[in-house]
Amino acid sequence: MNINCEMARDLLPMYKDKCLSSSSEKALREHLLTCQPCRRYLREYRTRQKEEVAAPAGDFSEIARRLRQHRALTELAVGLSMAVLITYGILKTVKKESV
Ligand SMILES: [Zn+2]
Numbered sequence: 001m002n003i004n005c006e007m008a009r010d011l012l013p014m015y016k017d018k019c020l021s022s023s024s025e026k027a028l029r030e031h032l033l034t035c036q037p038c039r040r041y042l043r044e045y046r047t048r049q050k051e052e053v054a055a056p057a058g059d060f061s062e063i064a065r066r067l068r069q070h071r072a073l074t075e076l077a078v079g080l081s082m083a084v085l086i087t088y089g090i091l092k093t094v095k096k097e098s099v
Contacts, residue, residue: 001027008038012045 001023003011008031014020015028032039 003027003031005031005035005038008032008035009041012038012042016042016046016049 008028011020011024011028015025020028032042
């Protein structure tokens, strides 16, 4: 089976993920053997994929850091509210007893 460059490039993502049927993979391999631009495209595609996989790591650590910060602030706010309520309760009790 002969495929053109457009078909070859459509198949590359599945080729990289090893999801192609054996006949499609054979056709793509044959095309890549004879087509320098598609070999370069595959190389660039793989490089791009690695960069895309590597990029989110930084983003997630930033999100995780913000979540920890947010949780710490929430716990602080809850803690302060509890302290205020407890103090209010104690003061009210003390006032009631002193009357
Ligand atoms: Zn080609």
